[in-house]
Amino acid sequence: MNGSRSIMAVAGVLCGLCLAFIATPADAADTIGLGNSAPSASAAGSAQSSTDDAAGVPLNTITCTGQIDNPHKSSHVPGTVNVEASVHCTAPVFSLNMQTGLYRNGILVGSYSNGNTGSSVLAGAFATPCVKGTYIGAAAINVVFPPGYIPPAGGFIVESPPVAISC
DSSP states (O other): OOEEEEEEEEEOOOSTTGGGGOOOGGGOOOOOOOOSBOOOOOSOEEEEEEEEOTTSOEEEEEEEEEEEOOOEEOSSSTTEEEEEEEEEESSOOSEEEEEEEEEETTEEEEEEEEEEESOSEEEEEEEEEOOSEEEEEEEEEEEEOOTTOBSSEEEEEEEOOOEEEOO
């Protein structure tokens, strides 16, 4: 794998004032997605969230780290270029969603979206017919943490370095 990023959140004290920070699927933060031109994200990414005790001391922390491979000629499907991405969390989260895509010469050639609920891992891949060019793999990862965690949701993009591929 080329690089990784993480996201983390801290769970707030369950009080009347704090309830506004508890996530549900309907009130999750805005999601991150891939655009038509290559993103300018770092090669590493993560998100983190924690729960607090009554005094505000963090008790539990969930860290989700995303990784992406360099784009490469597929050994499974001749004539294609593919990229694989994954996210691994230190504990199950409410939901994980990922959009994995390939850019050729700075333009998005396609992507694949997938997700799950109640899991700590998610993997995705995308392949496209091989055309000579410079490829960048990218994955937009969105996490909704369990109720009680602050922040309730997070997202980040992992991106590979440019890779020249001849078919």
